[in-house]
Amino acid sequence: MALARFRRDRGIDYWPGFVDALSTLLLGVIFLLTVFVVVQFFLSQDIASKDTALSRLNAQIAQLTDLLSLEKTGKISLEDEVAQLRASLAGVESERERLRGEVTANAKGDDGDARAKVGELTSALTSERNTVARALAQVEVLNQQIAALRRQLGALESALDVSEKREKDSQSRIADLGQRLNVALAQRVQELSRYRSDFFGRLREILANRADVRIVGDRFVFQSEVFFDAGQALLRPEGRGELDKLAAAIAELEKTIPREIPWVLRVDGHTDVRPIVTAAYPSNWELSAARAISVVQYLISKGISPQRLVAAGFGEFQPLDPDRTEEAFRRNRRIELKLTER
Helix, strand or coil: CHHHHHHHHCCCCCHHHHHHHHHHHHHHHHHHHHHHHHHHHHHHHHHHHHHHHHHHHHHHHHHHHHHHHHHHHHHHHHHHHHHHHHHHHHHHHHHHHHHHHHHHHCCCCCHHHHHHHHHHHHHHHHHHHHHHHHHHHHHHHHHHHHHHHHHHHHHHHHHHHHHHHHHHHHHHHHHHHHHHHHHHHHHHHHHHHHHHHHHHHHHHHHCCCCCCEEEECCEEEEEHHHCCCCCCCCCCHHHHHHHHHHHHHHHHHHHHCCCCCCEEEEEEEECCCCCCCCCCCCCHHHHHHHHHHHHHHHHHHCCCCHHHEEEEECCCCCCCCCCCCHHHHHHHCEEEEEEEEC
16 A cells, blocks of 8 residues: 555656756755865965965064174174264364464474474374274164165065965965855755655655554664564565565665765664574674675665665664563664665
8 A cells, every 4th residue: 555655646756856956056066175175275285385485584584683683783883983983083182282282382492392292193183083984984884784674674574464464365265165165065964864854754655554663763673573584684575575665765766866975775784682603694793794785685686776785784782672571682683774875
């Protein structure tokens, strides 16, 4: 009855439209991802080069600061020396004037000695003046060098400000691209959740009114007795009939979901805690894995793509009921189906 109703409901096929819409959406997402990766690569390279340039500029600024400090120290020393020379020059000029007065007062007698002394003082004064002139020239050169260093320092600081602004702009663009990528990924997750919801709805229709099938979270749980005899991994004829219904639903789902979405149907095998030791199955690990593989192989024989199926064996280590009763053992022997991402 449920299968017939399911087939009647499929009179109108909405899925091609959904496939086109989702394909367009996924192409847009892939484009955004590609753009984001490329932009992030170039921005990372740009930021790395900017960091190197900033380090080099900071080193140059430090060197120029040290050089400017040395130039200022030398300028101060020269200014002190100039001040001393000017004081010495003033003293020499004062002494010369005094001697001239003495020469005028003693025009006779000591005139020769005074003139000789005045000549010596004049020569010393000339030498002092030359020394002061050289010192002043050095001070002027230092002033020009300091001015040039200040201009260079200002240019470096301007370049540093520009680099820091570019780095901030790059970080802002990276943050914006990251936000866009998160939005695109969230939309993709929502689309996959929608398909998972559709898949659950179909399986509910197929498996309606069955006491041996339960829904636990995002999984369909079948009791092992639906598919297998005790201690065996060979599918029973009744179990194959149930898997035929599941295969039809999965085939429709496989046509609906675009190939770019990495979805898989995971088939998990579980046993109870009682050990099994046989030639075919030395432990519950082998039995649970063999049962999951049997289900997967049967679905493949019904046309389901192997790339969309996963078989996993959990042995007795993921029980639903921790009690050691027959009812707990029966609940823990199960096959679970879960639609998830690869």
